[in-house]
Amino acid sequence: MLSIIAKEIHVEFPIYDHRMRSLKYTFGLGQLAKGFNRFAPRNVNVGGQIGKGETGRIVIKALDGLSFEMHEGDRVGLLGHNGSGKTTLLRAISGIYEPVGGEIRTSGRVVPLFDLQLGMDLDATGIENIWMRGKLLGLSTSQIKASFEDIAEFTELGAYLEMPIRTYSMGMMLRLAFAISTAITPEILVLDEMIGAGDAAFIARADLRLKDFLARTGILVIASHNTPMLRQWCNKGMLLERGKLIAYGPIDDVIARYEKN
Amino acid sequence: MRALTFKQVTSAFDDLCAGLRSWRLSQFLAWQDIKHRYRRSTLGPIWLTLSFGIQMVTMGVLSSFLFSSPLEKSMPYVCAGMLLWFLITQIINDGAALFVSTSRYITQIKCPLTVFLMQVLWRNMFVAAHNVTIYLIVAVSLVIIPGPSILLWPFGVALVIICLAWMALVTAIVSARYRDVPVMIQNILNILFWFTPLMYFPEQLGSKRFIADFNPFAHMIALIREPLLGATPTLNDWLVVLAMSLIGWVGTFLFFARFRARIAYWL
Numbered sequence: 001m002l003s004i005i006a007k008e009i010h011v012e013f014p015i016y017d018h019r020m021r022s023l024k025y026t027f028g029l030g031q032l033a034k035g036f037n038r039f040a041p042r043n044v045n046v047g048g049q050i051g052k053g054e055t056g057r058i059v060i061k062a063l064d065g066l067s068f069e070m071h072e073g074d075r076v077g078l079l080g081h082n083g084s085g086k087t088t089l090l091r092a093i094s095g096i097y098e099p100v101g102g103e104i105r106t107s108g109r110v111v112p113l114f115d116l117q118l119g120m121d122l123d124a125t126g127i128e129n130i131w132m133r134g135k136l137l138g139l140s141t142s143q144i145k146a147s148f149e150d151i152a153e154f155t156e157l158g159a160y161l162e163m164p165i166r167t168y169s170m171g172m173m174l175r176l177a178f179a180i181s182t183a184i185t186p187e188i189l190v191l192d193e194m195i196g197a198g199d200a201a202f203i204a205r206a207d208l209r210l211k212d213f214l215a216r217t218g219i220l221v222i223a224s225h226n227t228p229m230l231r232q233w234c235n236k237g238m239l240l241e242r243g244k245l246i247a248y249g250p251i252d253d254v255i256a257r258y259e260k261n
Numbered sequence: 262m263r264a265l266t267f268k269q270v271t272s273a274f275d276d277l278c279a280g281l282r283s284w285r286l287s288q289f290l291a292w293q294d295i296k297h298r299y300r301r302s303t304l305g306p307i308w309l310t311l312s313f314g315i316q317m318v319t320m321g322v323l324s325s326f327l328f329s330s331p332l333e334k335s336m337p338y339v340c341a342g343m344l345l346w347f348l349i350t351q352i353i354n355d356g357a358a359l360f361v362s363t364s365r366y367i368t369q370i371k372c373p374l375t376v377f378l379m380q381v382l383w384r385n386m387f388v389a390a391h392n393v394t395i396y397l398i399v400a401v402s403l404v405i406i407p408g409p410s411i412l413l414w415p416f417g418v419a420l421v422i423i424c425l426a427w428m429a430l431v432t433a434i435v436s437a438r439y440r441d442v443p444v445m446i447q448n449i450l451n452i453l454f455w456f457t458p459l460m461y462f463p464e465q466l467g468s469k470r471f472i473a474d475f476n477p478f479a480h481m482i483a484l485i486r487e488p489l490l491g492a493t494p495t496l497n498d499w500l501v502v503l504a505m506s507l508i509g510w511v512g513t514f515l516f517f518a519r520f521r522a523r524i525a526y527w528l
Contacts, residue, residue: 013526091525095371098522114369121293123300135289136370164300 002108002187002218004070004093010101011063011088011243049242062088064243065102070219070236077230077251078223079258080240086223089240090114090190093221108187108218111137116177116195126161126168126176133180147183154179154209175202182213189214191222194229227255265519273518280375287376291383309391317343317395324460333403340396341486342459348389349425349478350450355381356429357436357443364528374524378430382422396489410493417484417494417502424481424506427513434520437527453478477505 049061062085070076078086091097092104094112119136120129130151134144152161155175157168165173178197197206214220214233224230230237230251237254239247247257280287299305320343321336328335356378360367363377399405407414436442456472459482463473473479480501487494 016527091368096368096525098525110371112370115365118365118369121297121300123297124293131289132293135286136366141285 002072004068004104004106004188004219004221006066006068006092006102006104008102009063009066009092009099009104010061011085011092011097011099012059012061015058015060061243063092063099066240066243066245067102068238068245068248070221072218074236075214075220075234076222076236076238077234077254078221078238078240079225079227079230079254080223080246083242084240085243086240087192088243090192090221090223093188094190106188109138110188110190111184111186112190113181113186113195114190114192116181117173120165120173120177122166123164125164126155126157129165129176130161130180133177134183137181137184139184151179151183154205171197171202175206178206179209182209185216187218189217189220191220193224194222194226194233227259231255265515269518269521270515273514273521276373276517276521277375277514279373280379283373283376284379287379288383290376290380291387294380294384295387306391309388310394313344313347313392314395314398317399320460321399328461328465330462330465337396337399337403337405337490338462338486339460340399341489342482344389344392344396345421345482345485346454346457346459346478347392348385349421349481350454351388352381352385352425352429353432353450354443354447355385356432357446359429359433360437360524360528361440361443367525368528374521375430378426378433381429382426386422400489405489406491407488408491408493410488414485414488417488417499420502420506421481421485424502424509427506427509430517431509431513434516434524437524438520457482477501 049064050058064085066089078089080086088097090112092099093106094110095106096112119132121132124132130148131144134147139147155161155172157172157176160168160172165176168176175197178195181195195210197203220233222230222234234251236249237247237251237258238245239254239258241261247254295306299308302308304311317336317340321339322332324330324339325332325335359377359381360374363380366372366377367374432442432446436446453476457476457479458466458473463470463479466472480498483498484494484502487498
């Protein structure tokens with residue numbers, strides 16, 4: 001059974017700027033940091049809380065003691081204002097940020113799909129880019145070979161696949177990236193905003209492919225401000241505010257709560 | 262500083278194993294890097310070989326002239342030495358840029374960090390493989406026959422790569438946190454070039470021979486260079502590199518275990 005179980009997770013970001021990141025800072029100019037607290041937002045709904053970490057360093061508390069469970073079949077929409085911790089939570093679920101406190105346990109392979117064009121090389125051909133993206137998505141050589149026809153056919157790029165993608169229009173590039181990314185079968189899929197293939201003429205086919213892709217997915221976690229879209233794809237909602245979990249339940253209830261604020 | 266936890270050690274070990282297991286991915290990424298660098302150029306990766314060749318002819322002639330050693334002796338010596346020197350410095354310098362240059366990948370996909378370390382190793386081995394052609398041309402034209410110690414040569418190469426791997430990983434971790442470090446390392450390596458017997462022979466140092474004896478890179482280079490030139494590396498060379506690899510990896514592993522999870526936060 002696929003699941004994500006989070007217990008009291010905390011994620012904190014130490015603040016480094018060019019000054020603090022250098023050795024000079026560590027050896028003596030640490031006092032400067034104290035001034036930072038004066039700028040800490042108070043009674044504002046934007047951003048995580050600024051506080052002191054264990055080592056006395058200034059940190060942003062991006063996630064502050066979240067506990068929840070997600071199971072197979074859950075389609076969870078993440079809601080919250082800018083800086084409420086949505087993206088951080090997505091990355092914590094993906095295992096990119098390991099929490100400084102608490103524990104997050106996932107059973108099943110997590111596939112984060114944040115930037116569909118990650119790793120694509122403008123001077124490489126469409127075909128080469130299918131390989132590059134496929135490898136980055138964790139597909140094996142034989143899996144890429146098996147789904148190659150399907151990807152190529154879906155993009156309708158034909159002979160263009162032999163050309164460097166530098167020659168593509170924005171729409172064509174998106175189409176290619178979308179086709180490759182939706183060729184996988186993720187156990188747990190993590191999205192920051194819904195993926196799509198732009199291009200009006202193409203949207204009906206892309207929607208169909210997307211529907212099929214999401215249906216194959218075991219658990220879906222998606223962050224967005226687009227409530228109609230979340231209503232369409234999700235059965236559960238989670239509302240975050242300043243790194244804290246405010247509500248988690250049926251999507252309609254959580255959206256109502258979100259819109260009340 | 263908090264002590265190492267058991268979980269940190271096992272996760273670091275898992276990362277290392279997963280990195281080794283996905284050698285196909287790192288090799289693929291490394292080859293893409295090489296292809297990317299030479300796209301739209303007519304000669305492509307042949308440029309690697311060509312520029313190394315031109316440099317070697319210049320340095321070989323210069324060294325023979327400056328240190329008054331016969332050209333047929335200094336040419337293969339300089340060529341084999343520089344081949345390794347480029348490999349060593351490039352791996353360490355790439356190591357310094359490792360996590361910063363791959364930060365987009367590290368913050369967007371879940372991938373063992375050691376995959377990117379392996380990518381650096383592969384990439385530089387590909388480059389070195391291109392440069393080897395120049396050495397082969399020199400060796401064949403001067404009829405240099407490697408001695409029996411060539412049988413141990415593959416082990417020497419493997420040992421040096423293993424040793425360089427930890428050096429690259431340590432620099433990578435420190436550089437992700439402190440951005441002055443890459444520049445610092447680059448400067449240190451530039452200076453070390455003059456203290457390493459590459460252009461001159463260790464004997465020519467005379468009473469200052471300890472400069473070569475205490476230079477760890479000199480031993481790494483000797484281990485691979487000597488068999489190619491028909492000589493035998495000393496037992497001392499073997500022991501120094503072996504000890505460096507072992508002690509280095511134990512230390513590096515603990516260091517990696519402690520900070521692995523923090524790296525994504527530093528980027």
